[in-house]
Amino acid sequence: MITIADIMSSPVTTLTTQDTLKTAHDLTRKLGIRHLPVIDRESGQLRGVVTQRTMVAKILSLLNLYGAGAINEREAATNVMEVAVVDFRQVNENEPVKSVASGFLHNKHGCLPVINEAGALTGIVTSSDFVKLSLSLLEQVDP
Numbered sequence: 001m002i003t004i005a006d007i008m009s010s011p012v013t014t015l016t017t018q019d020t021l022k023t024a025h026d027l028t029r030k031l032g033i034r035h036l037p038v039i040d041r042e043s044g045q046l047r048g049v050v051t052q053r054t055m056v057a058k059i060l061s062l063l064n065l066y067g068a069g070a071i072n073e074r075e076a077a078t079n080v081m082e083v084a085v086v087d088f089r090q091v092n093e094n095e096p097v098k099s100v101a102s103g104f105l106h107n108k109h110g111c112l113p114v115i116n117e118a119g120a121l122t123g124i125v126t127s128s129d130f131v132k133l134s135l136s137l138l139e140q141v142d143p
Contacts, residue, residue, distance in 0.1 A: 010123030022075035048084030
């Protein structure tokens with residue numbers, strides 16, 4: 001049985017609840033990633049996920065309101081929790097990929113944070129991880 005731990009991306013780059021939209025934007029550009037879990041620095045608990053979609057929507061809103069000349073300042077003044085999705089599903093690293101995949105597809109998730117038995121964030125599973133798995137399985141049947 002293939003589990004989420006077998007395909008997830010780990011370690012995962014995270015933000016803290018004290019970070020800004022500018023930090024998130026800079027990280028996504030620098031690392032070429034689209035999803036950033038947000039962790040409470042003190043408790044270590046997962047508080048949200050910043051997605052490319054929510055981040056771009058907020059940046060466009062700031063551009064419309066304040067113009068391009070003020071974007072860096074406005075991004076730096078925007079707390080990441082203003083753009084974080086806080087109502088999200090998380091999956092356990094020991095869950096079978098098959099059971100998660102159908103929900104992932106049906107609900108059109110772009111990513112799901114992955115936790116261990118203790119509830120700590122251990123990774124993230126994205127649509128790219130599922131594509132990599134598909135390619136690997138296809139190569140096994142048609143080398």
